[in-house]
Amino acid sequence: MPLLKNILLINLLVYFFFSSVGFSQHKTNVVLIGVYHFNNPGFDEGKMKDRNILSDENQQGLSRxxxxxxxxYHPDKVFVEYDAAKNNMLNGMYALYQKGKPFYRADTLNAFYKRFYSENETFQLGFRLANKAGNDRIYAMDYDEVPIRFDLIKAKLQEKGVFTFADYQHKIAELEVFMNACLSKPKLEDVLLGLNSPEQYKLNKGLYISFLNRVNPATDFFGSDLVANWYKRNLIMYANIQNQTAEQDKNIVIIVGAGHAAMMEDFIKADTRFNLVKLDGVL
Structure with a gap:
């Protein structure tokens, strides 16, 4: 009998020990939303059609x-593709937005930045969602200081000769055609569902893995270096999300370019703290 009591006591102590150090089955739900850049800056390799996010139809779509x-999935935190080093500045703008006040001065900005602050998804979707959720902060997670030398691809292809620059352009065109077909859909929900489909993720990742990684002259391993830097940028962005997510957060939303989302899907699936929520289970 004393032995049974001792065993029960030990089991009880083990239970309380693991409870006290935070041993938990709780996972944070992560809603991943890959988007096109609403202000269409034209910086990506694939060129997207313009779609006016300020139109009544698209504004109603954002509301829905x-x-x-x-x-x-009422979000505890909303993450946006904005420079993580400027998180405080972003939240200064968000505080003005919450109060219904202008958060930028259009008369002081050039045409590019007027479009950026009025149309970009950080503000149109991120600010709107965080404000509706009653969140007192929004979370920046971008990092764009890793050199990814797309400008050297033509010369490297001529040097290596595995395939031609025309082959590369054809690969980019494949992605453009798919993305623009998504953008042509009338409802904004269907646009986002297309951009977050397995087909888009496969096309996007395939450009790096099945194509660019092979542009690899042995003297500098250009292709593998470019692909590694793309992964590095995304991993740093993802670390910024990981390190701003607390155990008590039940749900978070990540709003990021569709190319980044293709990468982050894999990261989230491999992360024991997170449970990936696909967008087609929400919209």
Missing amino acids: ITDKLIKK
Whole structure:
């Protein structure tokens, strides 16, 4: 009998020990939203059609999308593709937005930045969602200081000769055709569902793995270096998300370019702290 009591006591102590050090089965739900850049800056290799996010139809779409996100996975935190080093500045703008005040001065900006602050997804989707959720902060996670030398691809292809620059352009065109077909859909929900489909993720990752990684003259391993730097940028962005997510966060939303989302899907699936929520389960 004393032996049984001792065993029960030991089991009880083990239970309380693991409870006290945070041993938990809880995982944070992560809603991953890959988007096209609403202000269409034209910086990506694939060139997207313009779609006016300020139109009544798209504004209604944003309202529906954010309402659905709030209803199904009310976010504790919203992460956006904005320079993580400027998180405080971003939240200064967000505080003005919450109060219904202008958060930028259009009369002081050139045409590019007027479009950026009025149309970019950070503000149109991120600010709107975080505000509807009653969040007192929004979370920047971008890092764009890793050199990715797309400008050297033509010369490297001529040097290596595995395939031609025309082959590369054809690969980019494949992605453009798919992305622009998504952008042509009438409802904004369907645009985002297309951009977050397995087909888009495969095309996007395939450009790096099945194509660019082979542009690899042995003297400098250009292709592998470019692909590694693309992974590095995304891993740093992802670390910025990981390190701003607390155990008590039940749901978070990540709003990021569709190319980044293709990478982050794999990271989230491999992360024991997170449970990936696909967008087609929300919209």
